[in-house]
Amino acid sequence: MTTEKRRAPAGAAVLRGEITTAIRAAVMQELAEVGYGRLSIEAVARRAGVSKTAIYRRWRSKLDLVLDMVSAVAGRNLPLLDTGSLLGDLEILLHVLARALQHRLASQIIPDLLAEAARTPQIAEKLQQALDDYQQAVGRILIGRAVERGELPPDADRRAAVDLIVGPVYWRMAISRAPLGAEEVPRLASAIVAALRVACVRPVRDEVEV
Amino acid sequence: MTTEKRRAPAGAAVLRGEITTAIRAAVMQELAEVGYGRLSIEAVARRAGVSKTAIYRRWRSKLDLVLDMVSAVAGRNLPLLDTGSLLGDLEILLHVLARALQHRLASQIIPDLLAEAARTPQIAEKLQQALDDYQQAVGRILIGRAVERGELPPDADRRAAVDLIVGPVYWRMAISRAPLGAEEVPRLASAIVAALRVACVRPVRDEVEV
DNA sequence: ACACGTCGGGACGCAACCGTACCGTCGTTG
DNA sequence: CAACGACGGTACGGTTGCGTCCCGACGTGT
Numbered sequence: 495m496t497t498e499k500r501r502a503p504a505g506a507a508v509l510r511g512e513i514t515t516a517i518r519a520a521v522m523q524e525l526a527e528v529g530y531g532r533l534s535i536e537a538v539a540r541r542a543g544v545s546k547t548a549i550y551r552r553w554r555s556k557l558d559l560v561l562d563m564v565s566a567v568a569g570r571n572l573p574l575l576d577t578g579s580l581l582g583d584l585e586i587l588l589h590v591l592a593r594a595l596q597h598r599l600a601s602q603i604i605p606d607l608l609a610e611a612a613r614t615p616q617i618a619e620k621l622q623q624a625l626d627d628y629q630q631a632v633g634r635i636l637i638g639r640a641v642e643r644g645e646l647p648p649d650a651d652r653r654a655a656v657d658l659i660v661g662p663v664y665w666r667m668a669i670s671r672a673p674l675g676a677e678e679v680p681r682l683a684s685a686i687v688a689a690l691r692v693a694c695v696r697p698v699r700d701e702v703e704v
Numbered sequence: 705m706t707t708e709k710r711r712a713p714a715g716a717a718v719l720r721g722e723i724t725t726a727i728r729a730a731v732m733q734e735l736a737e738v739g740y741g742r743l744s745i746e747a748v749a750r751r752a753g754v755s756k757t758a759i760y761r762r763w764r765s766k767l768d769l770v771l772d773m774v775s776a777v778a779g780r781n782l783p784l785l786d787t788g789s790l791l792g793d794l795e796i797l798l799h800v801l802a803r804a805l806q807h808r809l810a811s812q813i814i815p816d817l818l819a820e821a822a823r824t825p826q827i828a829e830k831l832q833q834a835l836d837d838y839q840q841a842v843g844r845i846l847i848g849r850a851v852e853r854g855e856l857p858p859d860a861d862r863r864a865a866v867d868l869i870v871g872p873v874y875w876r877m878a879i880s881r882a883p884l885g886a887e888e889v890p891r892l893a894s895a896i897v898a899a900l901r902v903a904c905v906r907p908v909r910d911e912v913e914v
Numbered sequence: 915a916c917a918c919g920t921c922g923g924g925a926c927g928c929a930a931c932c933g934t935a936c937c938g939t940c941g942t943t944g
Numbered sequence: 945c946a947a948c949g950a951c952g953g954t955a956c957g958g959t960t961g962c963g964t965c966c967c968g969a970c971g972t973g974t
Contacts, residue, residue: 551922684903685899714941
C-alpha cells in the first residue's frame with residue numbers, strides 16, 4: 495500500500511464533538527427508558543437528532559457504545575473527605591450515595607446494567623472492575639483510616655465491611671425505592687458503625703486461616 | 705344470541721396442564737437468559753416445544769405472562785422458624801436468603817425484574833406488593849419476636865431494620881456476585897444484631913441516647 | 915482559491931417478532 | 945357412537961431494528 499503522503503483529516507472531515515455529546519446523552523436517556531436489552535441504535539439516533547452512521551462511525555456496536563459510557567462514568571472516583579471519625583466519614587459517604595441514587599437516570603440505569611452484567615461478560619467485567627475499584631477505595635480509605643484511629647481492629651474484613659455499608663442504602667433506594675431522608679442518615683451511620691465493630695472481629699472459629 | 709344449551713368444555717377442549725407447565729418453565733429460562741426486555745413469545749414457544757397460540761390462549765400478553773409468574777412465585781411466603789433469639793432467627797433468615805440467591809435463575813431474574821419495575825408500573829406494583837408483604841413478614845415476625853423478648857426496644861423501626869438485614873446479603877450475592885460462605889453467616893448475623901440495637905432507637909434528636 | 919477527504923443523511927436488503935386467522939385433531943359427554 | 949367445541953400448529957402481513965452503501969455537503973490546509 496503506497497500510503498506515501500497521508501494528510502491528517504481536516505475541515506469537515508473531523509468528528510464533531512457536539513454530536514458525540516448528543517449521542518452520549520441520548521444513550522443515557524434511552525438506557526433509562528427502555529434498558530440495555532431494548533436499546534436500539536435507531537432510537538438513539540432519533541433521540542439525538544443524528545444519523546445512524548454518525549453512531550457507527552464512533553462505535554462498532556451497541557456493546558462498545560455502552561462499555562465506553564460505563565468506563566467514562568465509572569472512571570471518576572468519588573472523593574472521600576476525612577472528617578476525623580469513622581462515623582463522620584460514613585455519614586458523608588451515605589449522603590453521597592443517597593444523592594447519587596436519587597437521580598432518575600442513575601437509579602434506572604445502574605440496576606439495569608447490573609442485571610445485564612449477569613448475562614454479558616464484557617459488561618460484567620467492566621462493572622466488576624469499577625466495583626472493585628470502588629470497594630477498594632472505600633475499604634482502604636474509610637476502613638483504613640478507622641483502623642489507624644483505632645476505631646476498628648487492624649485485621650478488618652474489607653469485603654464484609656463494604657457489604658454492610660453499601661448494601662442497606664442500595665437496597666433502600668434502588669430496590670425498595672423508598673426515599674432516604676437526610677435525617678435518617680445519622681442513625682443509619684451509627685448502626686453501621688456498630689455492625690462494623692462486630693463484623694471486623696476476624697473469623698473467630700479456631701482462627702488458623704490467614 | 706341463542707346461547708340456549710352451552711355444554712362445558714370437555715375432551716380435547718381443555719387446557720393441558722403439562723403444556724402450561726412447559727411454558728412456565730420456558731419463560732423462566734428465557735427470562736434468565738435474555739431478560740424481560742428481550743423476552744419474546746416466539747422464543748418461549750420454541751423452547752417449550754409449543755405453538756405461540758398455546759401461549760396466547762393462556763395469557764393476553766408478555767406482561768400478563770410475567771405478572772402471573774411473579775405473583776405465583778412471590779405468593780408463597782417463607783416460613784420463619786423461632787429459634788428463641790434474634791441472632792438465631794437472623795442466621796436462619798440469612799441462610800435462606802443466601803440459598804435462594806445462589807440459584808442461577810433467581811439471581812438473574814430477580815435483579816432483572818427489579819430493574820424493569822422502574823419503567824413498567826404493573827411490574828413495579830406486583831413486586832412492590834410482594835416486597836411489602838415480605839418486609840412486613842420479616843419486620844413483624846423477626847423484629848416483633850425480638851421486641852417481645854426485650855432484645856429490641858418496642859418502637860423499633862421496621863423499615864430501617866429490613867434495610868439493614870436484607871441489604872448486605874442482596875448486595876453481596878446479587879450485585880457484587882461473590883459467594884457468601886456458610887461460615888460467614890454467623891459473623892454477619894451478629895453484626896446486624898449490633899446494628900439493629902442501635903438503629904431501632906427511634907428518631908433520637910435531642911434525646912439522651914441509651 | 916482549489917482540492918482533498920471525511921462527514922452526516924437517506925435508502926436498502928435482511929432478519930426477527932408480533933398478533934391473528936384458519937384448519938385439522940382429539941377426547942369427552944349425551 | 946356420534947357430534948361438539950376448544951385445542952395446538954401453520955401461515956401470513958405488518959412492524960421494527962440491524963448493518964451497509966452511496967451521495968452531496970462542507971471546512972481546513974496547501
